[in-house]
Amino acid sequence: MAERTEISFAGRLASSAIAACVAEISTLPLDTAKVRLQLQKKASSGDAMSTSRYRGMLGTVITILSEEGLVALWKGLVPGLHRQCIFGGLRIGLYEPVKAFYVGDSFVGDIPLFKKILAGLTTGALGITIANPTDLVKVRLQVEGKLPPGVPRRYLGALDAYVKIIKQEGLGALWTGVGPNIVRNAIVNAAELASYDQIKQMILRIPGFSDDIFTHLLAGLAAGFFAVCVGSPVDVVYFSILLVFRLIDVVFTVKYGMIVKSRMMGDPSYKNTLDCFIKTLKNEVIYKSFLCFLLSNVLSTGPLAFYKGFIPNFARLGSWNVIMFLTLEQVITTWW
Numbered sequence: 515m516a517e518r519t520e521i522s523f524a525g526r527l528a529s530s531a532i533a534a535c536v537a538e539i540s541t542l543p544l545d546t547a548k549v550r551l552q553l554q555k556k557a558s559s560g561d562a563m564s565t566s567r568y569r570g571m572l573g574t575v576i577t578i579l580s581e582e583g584l585v586a587l588w589k590g591l592v593p594g595l596h597r598q599c600i601f602g603g604l605r606i607g608l609y610e611p612v613k614a615f616y617v618g619d620s621f622v623g624d625i626p627l628f629k630k631i632l633a634g635l636t637t638g639a640l641g642i643t644i645a646n647p648t649d650l651v652k653v654r655l656q657v658e659g660k661l662p663p664g665v666p667r668r669y670l671g672a673l674d675a676y677v678k679i680i681k682q683e684g685l686g687a688l689w690t691g692v693g694p695n696i697v698r699n700a701i702v703n704a705a706e707l708a709s710y711d712q713i714k715q716m717i718l719r720i721p722g723f724s725d726d727i728f729t730h731l732l733a734g735l736a737a738g739f740f741a742v743c744v745g746s747p748v749d750v751v752y753f754s755i756l757l758v759f760r761l762i763d764v765v766f767t768v769k770y771g772m773i774v775k776s777r778m779m780g781d782p783s784y785k786n787t788l789d790c791f792i793k794t795l796k797n798e799v800i801y802k803s804f805l806c807f808l809l810s811n812v813l814s815t816g817p818l819a820f821y822k823g824f825i826p827n828f829a830r831l832g833s834w835n836v837i838m839f840l841t842l843e844q845v846i847t848t849w850w
Contacts, residue, residue, distance in 0.1 A: 521846065523611070525849075526607045526610065526611070527603045527604070527608075528603070528607075529607070529842060529845045530602055530603045530605075530606035530607035530842065531598065531599045531600075531602055531603035531607070532841065532842075532845055533602070533838045533841040533842035533845060534598035534599070534602025534603065534838055535595050535602070536837060536838070537598075537834045537837040537838035537841065538591075538594050538595060538597075538598045538602075538834075539588075539595075540833070540834075541833050541834045541837065542587065542588050542591055542594055543575055543578075543587035544571060544829060544830040544833070545594075545656075545830060546586075546587055546588070546656055547568070547571050547575045547578065547587075547826075548571070548826065548830060549653065549657065550568055550574050550578065550656075551568055551571070551574055551823075551826075554566060554567060554568050570826070571826035571829060571830070575587065589655055589656055589658070590651075590652045590653070590655040590656040590672075592672040593648050593651040593652040593672040593675070594648075594652050596645075596648040596651075596652075596672065597645050597648035597649055600641070600644055600645040600648060601641040601644070601645035601648065601649070601699075602641075603641075604637060604640060604641035604644065604645070605637040605640070605641035605642075605699075605707075606637070606707065606838075606842065608636075608637040608640065608641075609634060609637050609707050609711075612633040612636050613625060613629060613630060613633035616629045616633055617629055624715065627708065627712055630704075630707070630708035630712060631704045632704075633704075633707070633708070634700075634703050634704030634706070634707040634708045635700045635701070635703070635704045636700075637703060637707075638699045638700035638701070638702065638703025638704060639696050639699070641699070641703070642692070642695050642699040642700070643692065643696060646688065646689050646690075646691070646692045646695055647676065647689065649695065650679070650687075650688055650689075650690055650691070651672055651676060651679070654668075654675060654679075655669060655671075655672065655675060676688070697748070698745070698748050698749070701744060701748050702741050702744065702745040702748065705737075705740045705741040705743070705744040706737045706738070706741045707737070709736060709740040709741070710734065710736070710835070710839055713732070713733045713736045713737070714729060714730070714733040717729050717732060717733060727840065727843075730839055730840050730843045731836060731840065733839065734835045734837075734838070734839035734840060735832055735835070737835045737839065738828060738832030738833070738834065738835035738836065739828060739832060741831050742824060742827045742828045742832070745827075745831070746821045746822075746823075746824060746827060747821070749827075
């Protein structure tokens with residue numbers, strides 16, 4: 515990361531938000547393609563007769579472009595920029611201050627890698643906790659882009675989505691999935707920022723290298739690579755959790771309502787209906803379904819099951835990191 519002790523706190527946040535927004539605008543088509551592919555995979559898993567409309571990251575981009583037009587590739591741009599202004603500004607802008615806090619004012623020398631990782635985990639968790647509503651709205655608008663022509667849209671835009679979600683589902687609905695989101699984004703953020711910081715530091719020790727665009731490019735590519743290496747297994751677990759909770763929603767209504775009733779009538783160890791419900795889900799649905807899902811993937815394809823789609827993920831996240839870090843360094847150098 516660029517070292518500029520004279521940068522104000524507000525300037526650091528602004529620089530980070532600008533860099534994150536530039537990267538978001540540049541790579542949103544790849545993110546839109548990723549969401550469409552994930553939705554297609556989820557739909558095909560429940561329908562053996564379904565045909566694949568999208569094939570690969572590039573093929574998906576071309577299909578969207580030909581069928582829906584150029585604008586469809588940037589569906590969800592407004593909430594995406596909202597997200598990056600808040601999440602990107604906080605997670606990146608707070609990294610240096612938090613890192614300095616962890617080492618202390620009297621520290622002299624190279625900051626240990628684990629302190630950099632800790633700073634990345636902290637700012638990632640804090641940033642997504644505040645920015646989770648923007649993440650939710652962005653994904654919902656991207657999902658709406660998949661609806662066939664003639665099907666009415668729920669939301670007219672980002673602002674309309676925020677208003678309708680609050681009115682129809684309550685304010686708390688904007689933080690749906692915040693727990694898994696915190697875990698995922700904290701880990702990926704630490705992988706990105708700590709690896710960029712560490713690798714840039716190592717490159718600058720090599721004779722002939724200086725703090726220039728080429729160094730930033732190399733460090734940014736490395737940061738994207740490490741983010742995908744660390745984030746891919748996290749994503750597998752994250753989406754496994756989402757699938758399990760969708761399974762619970764169906765299974766409970768069909769089966770577990772009767773189980774809870776019968777257990778409540780015949781077992782005094784349950785305090786009340788809610789206690790019985792939670793213990794039943796914990797013991798029989800979440801644990802078994804989640805472990806079975808992960809074990810079936812790992813046993814069938816080995817540890818590489820955690821790295822399915824590595825290349826398209828790297829194309830998206832690698833390019834995002836390169837653009838973001840290059841922009842960040844240039845903004846800091848030029849404006850501050």
